[in-house]
Amino acid sequence: MARTSQEGTTIRNQEVAELLQTIADLLEVKGESRFRIAAYREAARHVEGLTVDIAALDEQGRLEEVPGIGPSIAAKIDEYLRTGRSQYLEDLRAEFPPSLLELLQVPGLGPRKAQEIYSSLGVRSLAELAQAARSHRLSTLPGIGRRTEEKLLREIERLQQRTRRYLLSVALSAAEEVAALLRDHPAVERVEPAGSIRRMKETIGDIDLLAASPRPQEVMDAFTTLPQVKEIIAKGPTKSTILTRDNLQIDLRVVHPSIYGSALQYFTGSKEHNIALRDLAIRQGYKLNEYGLFRLADDRLIAGRHEEDIYEALGLQCPPPELRENRGEIEAAARGQLPALVAEDDLRGDLHVHSDWSDGVSTIEAMVQAAIARGYEYVAITDHSQSLGVAHGLSVERVREQRRVIEDLNRKYAPFLILAGTELEIRGDGSLDYPDDVLRSFDIVTVSLHSARGQERERVMGRLALALGNPYVDVLNHPTGRIIGRRAPYEVDIAETIRLAVAERVALEINGSPDRLDLDDVWARRAKELGAVLAVNTDAHSPSQLAFARYGIAVARRAWLERGDVLNTLPREKLLARLERIHRAA
C-alpha cells in the first residue's frame, strides 16, 4: 500500500535525528569546532521532538522553520530524504574506520582522548583499546595515567556485560528501595527518584536520586556504604555514583533543602526539556540551573524551593514529569493548555485479565477480589481462545462452562461486574478463533495476534483488517506485539492499524505489562490525535499483576492522554452502553 508522508512520521524523524547525531559524533572525533558539533546535536534534538513529519516539512520547503536548522543542515536533510544518503556523512565516514565510533561508547572516553588514542597509537576498536591499556601504552599519552588505564579497562568490561537498558519496573523498585533506606537517615529531609524514572520512561539507563539535606557529606557516606553497593564509581561532597550488586548504576545528588525544587526540576530532565527551558529563561532575562532561577541583571534568586515556582516565574504551567520531553509541552504550558492527564485513580476496571481457566495462575474469584480491592467497578475475564494451545485456550464448550461460573460470581459480588470476555486469537490464515454466534455471546471481545508472527506486512495487515472489521470485536490487544529488549514488533503498519481501529470503533490497548508497554507512548499519542480510543489494561495473570496498571497509566500520561481518551475510565453503565452500541451497530 502507498505510504503517505503522514504514516511514517515517527520513523522518518527518528532516522533524520540519528543522521545528524552521527555527523556530530564524527565531527567530534575529527576535532571540529564544538559549536558546529553542538549545532548538529541541537538540530537533531529539535527533529526528534517534532510532532509533524519532517518529510512533509521538506516537501513544503519549510525545513528552516525548525529551530536549529539553517541552510546548511536543511540541505543535508533534504538530500538524505530525497536520496536516502548524505554525501557529507559518507565523506566523514571515509576518514575514520567504522569501529572508531565504538571507542566513544566507553564511558570516560570522549572524543578528544579517543582521537588522541587513535592518531597516536592506531587503536581502532574496543579490543585494541583494552590491549593498549593492558600493555600500558595508553599511559604514554599526555593526560592519561595508570588510573585512567584501569578505569577504561573496567568500563570496557562493564560495557560488554551491560548492553541493555533496564525495564522501568526493575529500575523503579531498586530506586524506591534505596530511597527508602536513605529516608531513614537523620541528615536527610527528602529523597526521591528524579531523571527518567520520574518521567516514567519505559526503560532506564541510570537511576538518578535527589536528596535534600543540610549536611550532604553524611548523606554521601551513608549512600556509598549501603549494603547494595558493589562498587563506588565516584564520590564527591555532593554527588556520588555507585554500582549495585544487580549492576544498576545509581547517582545520588544532595542539595540544600532551600533549593530542592530547582534541583528536582533540573535532575528530572529530560535534557531536551531543560535545554529548551533554560533557553526560554535566558530570553526572559533569567539564568536557570540546579541552584535556582536567577535574574541576570543582579543575580538575584527568584525561585528555587518549589519546582512549580520556577515554571510559574517563567510564565508556564508546571508540566507533569511524564510530559517533559520537549515534545510541545513547553509551548502548551505557555498557552495554559497542558492536558489534564489521566491518573491511575481514574481507572474503573481492567479489560484484559486471565484466570486459571487458561494460562493465569489464580481463580476467577481471586482476580475479582483483587480487582475489588483496587476499588474497581468491573473486570473483564479474557482467557485465551481455543487455538492457543500453549496457553490452554478455551474450547467453545469450556467457554460455556466458564460463563456459568461468571454468572454465579456476578450474583455473589454484585454490584461489582464481571464481564465475560475473551482474548481472541487472530489465526494465521486471518480467520477468528470462534464463530460469530459464539463471539456475540461475550460481553467484550478483545483480539490478539500471537501466532504466525513472522508473516510479511501485507498478510499481517490483512489479518488485522479482517479482525478489526468483525462487528463483535471491541479491543485490539498489544497492537505491535513487541517485548521490550527481547522481541521486535511483528511486521505491522501501526498508523494503518490505528486508522482501521478508528474507522471500526475498536479501542487500542495500552498493555501495562512492564515488558510490553504496547502501544508505546509515541504511538498512543498518535492514536489519540487520529481519534482513537485507548484501553489501559494489565494482561494480569495473577492478582498482584493488576498493579501493572501503574505502568500502563505511565505510558498513557506520556502520550498526553486524558480521562476521556481511555475506555476503562468509564463508569460501569457507560462502559456497557458503549460496548452494546458497538454490537448493535453490527
Next chain:
DNA sequence: GCCGTTTTCGGCCCGACTGTTTTCAGTCG
C-alpha cells in the same frame, strides 16, 4: 552551523567530578 528585545558578528546551557595537573581539560549528565 545557527541565530538576533545585545548582535548579520560574535556569541553559543552549565556545573560536578576525575585524573593528572600545580591551575585545568576532558567528560558527563
